[in-house]
Amino acid sequence: MPVATFVLPASLALQLLSGAAPAKPAAPAATAVSATGAKAAAPATGAKAAAPAYSQAVAEKLIGPALTEGQAYARLAELTDGIGPRLSGSEAAEAAVQWALRSFKADGVKAWTEPVKVPRWVRGEERGEVLASERTRGHPLSLLALGGSPPTAPEGLTAEVVEVTSLEELAALGGAVKGKIVFFNHTMSVAADYGRFAGLRGRGPAVAAKAGAVGALVRSLATASLRTPHTGSTRFEDGGPRIPAASIATEDADLLHRMLAGGAVRVKVVLGSSELPDADSHNVIAEVRGREKPQEIVLISAHLDSWDVGTGAHDDGAGVVMVMEAARLIAKLPQAPRRTVRVVLFMNEENGLRGARAYAEAHAAELPRHVAAMEMDAGGGRPLGVSLRAGAGGQELVRPWLKPLVALGAGTFSAREAGGADLSPMVSARVPFFGVEVDSSRYFDVHHTMADTLDKVDPQDLARSTAATAWATYALAEMPGLLVRPEPPPVPSGPPAVSPAKASGH
Ligand SMILES: [Zn+2]
Incomplete structure (x- = not known):
């Protein structure tokens, strides 16, 4: 058994945590074990170990x-x-x-x-569907309005869907998204991907609105799904155009992707969200x-x-x-x-x-x-x-x-x-x-x-x-010493705030 200056009986503590024993006997047991560990530490290491920097007690x-x-x-x-x-x-x-x-x-x-x-954003009624066509009898969409989304008209928003997987792809489409609902799809599969794709939810709808789109659907930023949509905030510029935006479950994103491979897809979305003072x-x-x-x-x-x-x-x-x-x-x-x-x-x-x-x-x-x-x-x-x-x-x-x-x-x-x-x-x-x-x-x-x-x-x-x-x-x-303060963040120099290389970074 390795000798440590502080031996925490974690397994014992966790057993106790599970509720098998009352808390009272736990304290003496834990103290006894760690005290033994501490006592054993110095002789067993042979060389004189320096006293720990902290109090074991x-x-x-x-x-x-x-x-x-x-x-x-x-x-x-x-x-x-x-x-x-x-x-x-x-x-x-x-x-x-x-x-x-x-x-x-x-x-x-x-x-x-x-x-x-x-801010006080309030979710309202919300639903959506893939409309019936010659290729499908239609499907309900599992969705959640994104925080910050404006509502649709009471009768809902009906439009054709255009799929993109990045803001660059959206920009390349130019005016082709005018009057359409932009569907932001992506390949998030592990937690580390979140930062990579979060911009599609946070900024995608605002960018789509500027390009003339009338709505946005964002594939949930998720590592698993039982058809549960994941909400989150989206931001529109002050005074800029705003369009209704919702996240859809990954299963529904996959459905849209498959259907779009075969031709045009129209969806209807109803969002009743509101922004109070x-x-x-x-x-x-x-x-x-x-x-x-x-x-x-x-x-x-x-x-x-x-x-x-x-x-x-x-x-x-x-x-x-x-x-x-x-x-x-x-x-x-x-x-x-x-x-x-x-x-x-x-x-x-x-x-x-x-x-x-x-x-x-x-x-x-x-x-x-x-x-x-x-x-x-x-x-x-x-x-x-x-x-x-x-x-x-x-x-x-x-x-x-x-x-x-x-x-x-x-x-x-x-x-x-x-x-x-x-x-x-x-x-x-x-x-x-x-x-x-x-x-x-x-x-x-x-x-x-x-x-x-x-x-x-x-x-x-x-x-x-x-x-x-x-x-x-x-x-x-x-601890006696203080952390050295980190360097200040780099000050943006010159008029172009973000270089094209940085903007398209991974
Ligand atoms: Zn949080």
Whole structure:
């Protein structure tokens, strides 16, 4: 058996988590095992191992309860089953704000709200069909309006379909899409493809509208489907043309593709969505004040809003409960970490990033004292590693603190750079980012669908990622050195903002 300075009895803890034994006997057992491991470490290695950079007792106090108490999952049930879908501006979104405030207070963590004006897009009636022709008796389409889509006329929109697989292909068609419904098809098959094809949903309808199209259908950005369409936001330019836009299930995209190979296809779409006036909402902020350098802030975050379908269990309920639990466990430590740990539950990540911008504006003067920031927003999968976005020497600084993450499967650095949509307004302030990378290989099976519900989250995976989040947060707040701030983003030089090479990049 390998000798580690910190031996986390993960298998034992996870057995306990499954509910076989009450929580009470767990603590002594866990302590005894890790104490034995710790005692054995120095003699067994022969050479005098340097003392760990961190306190093993603290690591046990954070990781043990995260694995055994099931608090994150219980909270996730409150948020998803209790409150449900919580699109920005909805009553449920506000209920989630109040729930988060109450929960932080119950945990003994100081919390408050900060105002955010959010867009208020509301889904209405929606349906679509492939119209009958000499080649088919017709088919219903499984679709969801994209967030931001205008409605069709009450009688619906009927037009011929034109298929494209890229914005370049759309541009090449020129005026040929005039009066047509543009169907954006693609080949997403794994989670890593999301970034590659997300532009078809985000910008495709606006580009099609400018070219004279009357509607847009986008193949769901998905890694699996049981004929479940995946929604998401689409953006139109202020003052630019807007056309009704919906996502369709991948099965229906395949059907359209097959039918288009044989000739013209006409579809009818009815969307009853509406855009109401901006609504008052809130970010929820909570804080555990640092003992030595309270002015230095380690920010951990997730987004409280979700789409209006499903209950946002993976996106982003999982991230919300991970960072809430990290704060609860850190607040319970006998001694606070050196720096302040601040939790931000952002509002409106999904269709506007208004919460992210409101935070960055309200705290602009403080951003130079944000020494690290993280957003958990890739679902509730098991932890795989730690990511960073910092200046030179970041990994060397953090590495001695990773050992407690080894037993969780997250003790190494990910090749991916840390980041998060809600952190993007902090890039120009050169805030270093960190993250706990989670297994998101199945995340896009349910992302933005009716199927993103609590049953899709594995309690043990969630507990492990929560434990890793709590430890990584503590490490950044406690380690003596500071991450070097990353280089500022490149300033676009000269009038052509984007070079043709970049615009057509993979
Ligand atoms: Zn999200």
